[in-house]
Amino acid sequence: MERFASLTLGANDMTLVEARPSIVATRAGKLRGAIVDDIHVFRGVPYAAPPFGARHLAAPAPAVPWSGVRDALVDGAKPPQPTMPAFADQPWDRAPVGADCLNMNIWTPDPGARGLPVMIWITGGSFRAGSNAWYDGSRFARDGVVCVAINYRSGPEGFLYVQDGTPNRGLLDQIAAMEWVRDNIASFGGDAGNVTLCGESAGAMCIGVLLAVPRAKGLFRRAIMQSGAASFAVTADAARRIGERFAEKLGVAATQDALATVAPDALIATHFALDADVMARPDPAHWGVSMAGAMLTQPVIDGEIVPSAPLERIRAGAAGGVDVIVGSNLDDWRLFLAFTGDLPKITEEQITGPLARHGANTFAAYGLPLERALAAYRSMYPGASPGDLLAAIQTDWWIRVPALRLADAHVGPTSRTFMYEFAWRSPVGDGLFGSCHALEIPFVFDTLDEGPGQMLGDLLGPEPPRQLATEMHAAWARFIAHGDAGWPEYDVPRRATMRFRTPSIVVDDPRSRERALWEGVR
Secondary structure (H helix, E strand, C coil): CCCCCCCCCCCCCCCEEEEEEEEEECCCCCEEEEECCCCEEEEEEEEECCCCCHHCCCCCCEEECCEEEEEEECCCCCCCCCCCCHHCCCCCHHCECCCCCEEEEEEEECCCCEEEEEEEEEECCCCCCHHHHHHHHHHHHHHCCCEEEECCCCHHHHCCCCCCCCCCCHHHHHHHHHHHHHHHHHHHHHEEEEEEEEEECCCHHHHHHHHHCCEEEECEEEEEEECCCCCCCEEEEHHHHHHHHHHHCCCCCCCHHHCCCCHHHHHHHHHHHHHHHHHCCCCHHCCCCCCCCCCCCCCCCHHHHHHHCCHHHHHEEEEEEEEEEEEEEECCCHHHHHHHHCHHHCCCCHHHCEEECCCCCHCCCCHCHHHHHHHHHHHCCCCCHHHHHHHHHHHHHHHHHHHHHHHHHHCCCCECCCEEEECCCHHHHHCCCCCCCCCCCHHHHHHHHHHHHHHHHHHHHCCCCCCHHHHHHHHHHHHHCCCCCCCCCCCCCCCEEECCCCCCCEEEEEHHHHHHHCCCHH
């Protein structure tokens, strides 16, 4: 039997291994993957052509077919993105940046099976970064789910917009990946009619938008959004103004052709330079939009791909027939304040002052009176430090309140809605990180045994609760297969919410005060 070595097979396994080959036929050609622990793994599978050269800043084009059998044994390249200091030398961020970056990893229990449920994982990364090599879908495959993790263009490559350009290239990449799954997933044992989109952070925000995108209709049946919803999409006018600022900084015309000649590294460097400009000058009149969020590249309400505000389209029924799970982590924003070292240093003056240094000029930008807001948060979090209050405020504005709004908008007779809150707190740093952003991922993927070798694995501590991972992973797998999360549906006014902790409990409308406080605030 043919054998081969030196493969990157497990999500975090860099050792030399031997594995049996697994060969499947797709429309573009045959693929050779590997069988590891009875799971068939295919890595770096192209779903679209390299988006560079004549295709730079254009919509994705179909992958070029090949002859013979193509190896799908190692992670594919990731799209252009900045080097993240927190990721430096991390084993899970091993994929290099490269041209053939529109690829996917696939885990399946049996390519010869028929009708297996399918999940498509859309990575997070603040609309700046991301790699499908960060994740290990083998446990989903172990439990009968075909797991597909995709790359897509983020940052200026995926979302920079000019008047004559192709908008929302990152979303179009995701749609192209879904179309590839529709056309090919039967070769991996999957059911193209039973697909669930899953994602975290920016990946979840993309899914929130895709719920309202006509071109994505019918390509997925369910959706799971972890710490991201449908509230982050900018108008075409604002996106065009930001595109003009990019062009000014680069010294080129604000046109598709001119920007397409700029190297990806230069676009990324300009992104960083404009971040500094935002901090120095957050004036909405300059940028065309409030920069409280300071996300220069994100989905655009272009009138065609994204016809209008996603949340309003969802409220009008655009996502009817699609079952969803949406939720947040108890302390999402603590991750960012803790990693930068700011959280313990934040002072009372910084909270009551402009707050621009922390991106928390939220109140002034969105019309929530400062005195009223701080009084409410001090009441909800008695004894909290200024840093704790800021983390709670930012968690609500960025993550929790958008999740609640999406759930409220989606409730209807044609689909099911489930809400959760992840509340297990990391013991690391004497609780500094709390139940922070992305901490739930190893629980969802049931990869606690991979420990520090996975994304944010250092925050799990010495004895993370395995029963909680078993519980969350099973709930996700059950929903992906059958549309039932295993706890009561979310409806109004009960708003049942599964709070994942040890032990987990269902609570009714646990965030009523936050909802009331932010009511009517953008």
